[in-house]
Amino acid sequence: MERMERVKGNSRKAVKLLSTVATVAALLVASIPAVNSSAVEKGSIELSVDKKIANVGEIITSTLKINNIPNFVGYDVNIVYDKNVLQPVKLVENNYLGYMNQTEPEEGDLLLNAKFSPLVVAFNDVDAGYLNFGGTYVRSDLYKKSGLIETTGTLGVIKFKVLKKTKTTLCFQDTRFIPNGINGTALYALDDKQVTDYDIYDPGVLFVNATSTPRPVYTAKPTIKSVPEDINGDKSVNMMDVILIAKCFNKISTDTEFDARCDLNSDGSINMIDVIQLAKRFNYTY
DSSP: OHHHHHHHHHHHHHHHHHEEEHHHHHHHHHHHHOOTTOOOOOOOEEEEEEOOOOOOTTTTEEEEEEEEEEEEEEEEEEEEEEEETTEEEEEEEEEEEOOOOTOOOOOOOSSSSSOOOEEEEEEOOOOTTTTEEEEESSHHHHHHHHHHOOEEEEEEEEEEEEEEOOOOEEEEOOOOTTTTOOEEEEEEEEEEEEEOOEEEEEOOOESSOOOOOOOOOOOOOOOOOTTTTTTOOOBSSSHHHHHHHHTTTTOOOTSSSGGGGGGOOOSOOOHHHHHHHHHTTTOOOO
């Protein structure tokens, strides 16, 4: 009888132990993230606004940001707006001043590391109603070696003053300045690669309850002469050419990485003088 009680007691202990083990195992399994091949979020670039309804004189803040862009090193965008409805402005000493053709957007939190020589260039046409700007790291070699690759964050901030409360659009749009762009955007990765698979978001229609106006369209002005600053020969001087210079920055003619196409002033060295020369021709097309 005593043996039977001992056996029953051991059985109950075994059942309780198994139950405890099962509970712990379930908790451990629950704490492990599910592995799903589709769980990797697709990259994107987005232009968002803090509000889509505003009165005349109010400020709308738009933010340009990227999300999950692997090996990101640079970008180029073209944003169109109706100049009769919206005016891009920048706060200077407590006053909002209208953009000039080379006004850069306010800084975000990407492409700011001074160790890698950040460069932002802007070639807007406020009379035509478009903003064209881009940025990269000139010292992309150091950026790559550092492992501090930026993949998600804000590229810049643009404020717009409302001039007229009428239905309008604020969006990305293709131009000849970004010949290989995707809907007015171009994202660049390390090793001279252009990112081609990402989603694009922009505010689209603003002031939805107001009277409709046509979507702004930029009409390109023709140019005819090729220039050496178009390093990759795509008939446009743009951020891709800056990135090519960055790849062989600080190389001299005896270095194996030296690319003669990037030595724009033919002094046997690829340096900031070449970058400055290219910047003077930025957005030139033919």
